[in-house]
Amino acid sequence: MTTREYDIIIVGGGLLGCATAYQLAKRKAGNILLLEANEIASQASARAACLLTRARTKPALMELVQETYDCIAEIEQLLGESLELQQCGSVTIASSEASLKEVEALEAAAGRFGIPNERISRERTKELLPWMEVSAVDVALYMPTDAFIDSALLCSGYARAARALGVELRSGCKVKRIVAEGDAVTGVELADGTVLHAPLVVNAAGSWANLLMRPLQVGLPFTPVRSHFWITGIDKERFPVNHPFTVIPDARAFTRSDVGALIIGLRESQCQSFDPSTLTDKLEDFDFNQAAKWQVLDEGAPLLKRYLPDIDDLGIAHYMAGPSCYVPDAKFIIGPVKRYSGLYTVTGCCGGGVAAGGGMGRLAAELMLHEEPFVDPALFVPERFGEVDPFSAEFQKRCADARSNKKGG
C-alpha cells in the first residue's frame, strides 16, 4: 500500500468533476488529482442531449449557464482548438395558456439578462423548423444565441484544460471509499487498496456519488432518474443540419438537430428512478429498461403529433437512455458536506449538467477556496432537505417526481 499527498482529490471524471478540476486549476488551487473509474467523459456525460439553453426563470441558473459559455471560449483559447459549439438558436413553443405563461416568464428573464430573443411568426417558425406543423403554434420565442455542444467533447475539453493547468488525471481508477478520520476526510482508498491523501475531497461521482457517501452515513438528496431521447433516420431537407433546437412544454418534449436527423426528447408522465445500489460499474451494463424505448415513445407520441404529425411512421434509428441525477427541488447540489470537514460535493445535475456544469464547477471551486461565490450558494446546499435516505423508494420517488413535474422540455 502506497500513499501520496495531494491538496485536492476529485472523484469522478464526468462533466461536473472535470469542470470543477478546471475551475480549481484556473485558481491555482494546488496539487490536484482527478480519479475516474472508467474513461473520462464516458458515462452519463456521453449520454446527454447537450442543449445549452441560456434563458431560465431562475437568475442563478442563468449565471451558471453563462459561465459554461465563458469556459468554452476560454478552453478553446487555452487548447488552441474548437470544442465545436453549435450556435443554432432555440425556439420555445407555446400552445396553451399554461405554456404561454412559461414563455412569458422566459422572455422576461432573457430580457433582464440581456439574452437576445424575439417572438416569431408561424411563417418564420416554419422557415426555421421545416419539419414542424405550425398550425398548433400559438407563440414561438426564438433565441438566436442558444447553442448545443457534444457533451463528451465538452467534458474532455474541461479535462484537457485542467491537465494543461497541472491537474493529474487518472482514468480506470476506481475509488473504493472516501477515507475519514473523526469528522475530517483525509483522502480516498482505491479499489486496489492504495490510499491517497488529501485534506479536500470532492465527490463528483454522479449517479454513484451516494454509494461513496453511504459508508460515511451521508445521504445526498438526489437519485438517478432515467432521461432518454430518440434519433430519427437522416433526412437533411426536413431536418436541416443545425436548425434551432426546440422546447415544447405542451408535448413534454424537446428536439434538436443531429447531422440531418432529429433528436426527440420526451419526458414521461411518471419518470423512472433507480436505486443507486443497483448501479453497475459501467452504464453500458445497466438495464435502463430497453422496452421503454417504444413504450415511452408510444405514451408521448399523441402529444407530439400536433407538431410532428407523422411521428408514428417516422423511422427511429437510435435510442439513448442515461441517468440524470434529480433532486426533489430540481436544483443542484454544490458545496461542503457539513458532517465532514474537507468533504465537498458537486452533483445533482437535474438534466442541466451540460448547460450549467461550468458554473457548477466554478461555484464548487469558489466555496472550496473560500472565495466570494458568484451566485448564492444557499440554493444548492447539500443539507437543505435535512437528513435523507437516497436508498429509500419513497425518496427516490420524490426525485423522480421532480423530473416528471419539470416545466419546459
Added chain:
Amino acid sequence: MKRYIVFLKQVPLSTKVEMDEQTKTLKRSSALCQTNPDDLHALQMAVTLKRSTGAEVVAVSMGPASADAVLRETLQRGADRAVLLSSRAFAGSDTWCTSLVLAAAVRRIGEYDLLFFGRMAIDGDTAQVGPEVAAHLDIPQLTWLASVDGVADGRLRAVKLAGRVRQQVEVSLPCALMVGRENCALEAPTLSGWRWAQQQEVECWGEDELGLSPDEVGLYASPTRVVTTEVPQREKEMVWLADAPALAAVLRDAMQFQNK
C-alpha cells in the same frame, strides 16, 4: 407460395458476460440482450426482397422466453410471422444441435425459397449454424455474400467474394444465404410497426412440435465439449515515437512487411 425464413439469435448486449462454470456456456440470463447484429441485416435483406417478390417472411429464433423480444422486433421490422423455438431440452445446444433444431423448424414451416442467416453471432463467433442447417436440409448455401441481384425463375442471382475475386453466381432455390452487415443497410423501425408487433401472436414450438427427441438436442447431445474458458491476456509492446521520421520509419517497415 413464396416464403423466406430468417433465423435470429438473442445475444448479450454488453461485453460483460458471465460464464456458467459447470457447463462452460454463457449465462445468458446474466446479461442485457439484443438481436445479433448480422441477423438484423439478414432480416432486412429478406424484407427488402419481399417487396419485389411478395414472399412471406417468417422469423425464427431459438432461445429462452426472453427471445420473444427478438421476434417482436422482427415483426416491427417487417416479418409477417414469428416462431420461437423454446424448450428446456434445447438448453446448452452447441452449433450442431442448434442446427438440427432449426432444420426441424424449417421442415415444420413447410415450403420455402430462401433461408437467411446472419453471417456470425457476436457471442459464439463460429459462423457454423447457417451452413450446418443448409447441410441438414441438403440445399445450396451462399457464404461470403457481396450482394443479391434478384430472384427470378427459381434461381437467385448474387455476387460472392472469394478472396479478392468477386464471383457472379446463380443458385437454384431453395438455398441459404449468410448475410453480413455490409450487405444491406438497416431501415429504421417505426412506432406504428412496434404497435402492430405487440398485437401479433408469436408461435412457440418445443421438441414435440418439431418431432425431436430430447436425447438428440441440448447440452448432453452436443458433440462439442468446452474444456475450459479463459480471457486472453494481451501483452502489447508499446514504443513511444519521438518524431515524424520515427513514425515514417515504422510505417515504411509495416508496408514492406505487408507487401512481402
